[in-house]
Amino acid sequence: MAKRKELRYKKIKLKLKIRLPEKIRVFFWEAGAKVIFVTDTFLDKVDDFLKEIVEDIKEIIGAGAEGAVDLGAAIIRWYDKSAEVVEWFVKKTTVIIMREYHDLLINLAKHRKAIVKECIIVLLVGVGAVAIFASAIDYEYAYNGKTLGIVKEQRDVLEILEMVSDELSLEYGSKIAIDPETDITFKPVISSGKDIDDADTVLRRFTYMGDIKAQAFSIIVDGETAVTVENERIAKDVLEEIKDFYTNDSDTEYEYVGFVEDVKIEACSTTLANISSKSAAVSKIRSGGQQESTYTVKSGDTLYGICEKLGVSLKELKGMNPGLNDNATLHVGDKFVTQQEIPLITVETIGVSVFAEATDYETITKESSSYYKGETVVVQAGKQGKARVTARLTKHNGQTVAREDISVETITEPVNKIIAKGTKPVPPKKGTGVLRKPVNASVYAGYGMRWGRMHYGLDYAAPTGTPIYAADGGTVTKAGWSGAYGYVVVIDHGGNMKTLYAHCSKMYVSAGTQVYKGQVIAAVGSTGRSTGPHCHFEVFVNGKNVNPAYYV
Numbered sequence: 001m002a003k004r005k006e007l008r009y010k011k012i013k014l015k016l017k018i019r020l021p022e023k024i025r026v027f028f029w030e031a032g033a034k035v036i037f038v039t040d041t042f043l044d045k046v047d048d049f050l051k052e053i054v055e056d057i058k059e060i061i062g063a064g065a066e067g068a069v070d071l072g073a074a075i076i077r078w079y080d081k082s083a084e085v086v087e088w089f090v091k092k093t094t095v096i097i098m099r100e101y102h103d104l105l106i107n108l109a110k111h112r113k114a115i116v117k118e119c120i121i122v123l124l125v126g127v128g129a130v131a132i133f134a135s136a137i138d139y140e141y142a143y144n145g146k147t148l149g150i151v152k153e154q155r156d157v158l159e160i161l162e163m164v165s166d167e168l169s170l171e172y173g174s175k176i177a178i179d180p181e182t183d184i185t186f187k188p189v190i191s192s193g194k195d196i197d198d199a200d201t202v203l204r205r206f207t208y209m210g211d212i213k214a215q216a217f218s219i220i221v222d223g224e225t226a227v228t229v230e231n232e233r234i235a236k237d238v239l240e241e242i243k244d245f246y247t248n249d250s251d252t253e254y255e256y257v258g259f260v261e262d263v264k265i266e267a268c269s270t271t272l273a274n275i276s277s278k279s280a281a282v283s284k285i286r287s288g289g290q291q292e293s294t295y296t297v298k299s300g301d302t303l304y305g306i307c308e309k310l311g312v313s314l315k316e317l318k319g320m321n322p323g324l325n326d327n328a329t330l331h332v333g334d335k336f337v338t339q340q341e342i343p344l345i346t347v348e349t350i351g352v353s354v355f356a357e358a359t360d361y362e363t364i365t366k367e368s369s370s371y372y373k374g375e376t377v378v379v380q381a382g383k384q385g386k387a388r389v390t391a392r393l394t395k396h397n398g399q400t401v402a403r404e405d406i407s408v409e410t411i412t413e414p415v416n417k418i419i420a421k422g423t424k425p426v427p428p429k430k431g432t433g434v435l436r437k438p439v440n441a442s443v444y445a446g447y448g449m450r451w452g453r454m455h456y457g458l459d460y461a462a463p464t465g466t467p468i469y470a471a472d473g474g475t476v477t478k479a480g481w482s483g484a485y486g487y488v489v490v491i492d493h494g495g496n497m498k499t500l501y502a503h504c505s506k507m508y509v510s511a512g513t514q515v516y517k518g519q520v521i522a523a524v525g526s527t528g529r530s531t532g533p534h535c536h537f538e539v540f541v542n543g544k545n546v547n548p549a550y551y552v
């Protein structure tokens with residue numbers, strides 16, 4: 001199949017190579033002639049259309065001021081109509097060209113001159129019509145819905161605003177800000193030409209527009225005007241948008257969405273300067289309120305860092321905190337008074353949410369005769385569980401204020417923390433003469449010569465933190481740092497016997513503490529000269545090292 005296509009393609013290509021120039025020439029003139037006939041009809045249609053426009057304009061002028069509304073509608077109708085005519089023309093000519101393709105050999109070269117003439121006429125008429133139509137359109141410009149005037153081009157307004165909008169905003173204080181993107185709208189109109197504003201007039205209109213009286217709609221919160229917008233629809237949209245911020249959780253079925261405050265929309269008479277655009281109104285409602293709050297200094301805070309965090313200048317912070325100066329030393333826990341931006345409206349939502357939640361474990365203390373009195377040992381670490389909760393949550397601006405659990409389904413059970421509380425009577429805090437192992441681990445290096453030097457103890461390898469027990473009862477004579485030993489504990493058991501425990505990570509006793517045999521005195525570590533966590537254990541008799549292996 002593909003091969004046959006390829007063959008046919010090559011054949012046609014060869015044919016075309018020979019006859020293409022002549023064929024193409026003839027084709028275009030042939031098609032061109034047909035197009036001219038269609039063009040005649042097209043011009044008739046355009047003529048009808050222009051007559052229609054003239055009728056519309058007459059009617060609009062006759063209607064006077066009320067006609068202005070009709071004008072907008074008429075423009076849209078004209079635009080649709082012209083699109084229809086153009087579409088008809090394109091369809092028609094396409095059909096002709098397709099038909100002509102089958103009839104390429106007919107020579108119409110004699111019509112050449114006539115065709116060229118017609119084409120030029122069509123072209124000129126087309127260009128002229130477009131130019132006339134385009135030049136007839138002017139633009140009415142408005143600030144937040146209030147019409148200010150008419151200009152020839154949109155850029156006549158935008159260029160002026162670009163230059164002076166900052167100054168104008170300053171002129172009206174924080175009351176007015178001109179954002180050409182949202183505040184300025186344009187509407188195409190056909191004007192008589194007399195009312196077109198020049199640059200001076202545009203500037204004057206913007207300079208004085210703040211004082212223009214305007215009918216608008218206010219959003220009233222608990223009797224006070226929060227924001228004022230151009231019309232009721234925008235006011236409703238603003239409130240909907242405020243609600244939308246807190247109703248976008250896909251895991252919640254909302255049962256109620258409303259406002260905590262009494263919120264109303266009311267018509268009002270105001271000046272243009274008081275009217276906000278929709279986006280400005282939304283942000284004013286979301287952050288227009290001020291609430292005094294305190295900031296507590298955290299570790300690592302700097303004065304400038306705090307200002308940045310709170311969104312205030314140093315001057316403002318100083319204003320709210322007399323006595324604060326640039327060189328003040330900050331202390332963790334110091335408090336500053338600050339203003340916090342809060343919404344003017346509180347959105348209350350009630351909805352059923354499904355969410356995962358950690359469940360707490362219980363701590364159970366059990367008495368145990370395995371441990372001495374006074375000892376508490378964690379025998380099982382606690383671990384939080386996980387649950388799937390379905391609850392009806394009442395939220396104010398997204399913060400939960402009330403919760404009613406509907407169902408709690410356990411995903412994983414928590415593991416209780418178990419603490420053993422020793423009950424075994426504490427042995428006398430003095431030596432018995434019989435030693436026990438200091439660590440529940442095995443010896444990996446014994447007493448004797450090692451690497452060419454004497455090793456005076458036994459090494460018990462165990463993870464850091466493993467308890468070290470007193471080998472016998474007695475009195476602690478040393479608990480502290482000692483060079484190569486690191487943290488070391490020495491116990492005098494009486495009867496001229498002492499024991500030593502080195503490289504500890506932690507020590508639970510101090511010099512003078514009386515201990516009983518088996519009491520936890522320290523934890524295994526790797527302090528001092530050590531290559532890994534272990535307890536180095538020595539035994540002294542009459543002040544001399546002996547091999548501990550003979551005693552434990």
Ligand SMILES: [Zn+2]
Pocket residue numbers: 445455457458459536537
């Ligand atoms: Zn050792």
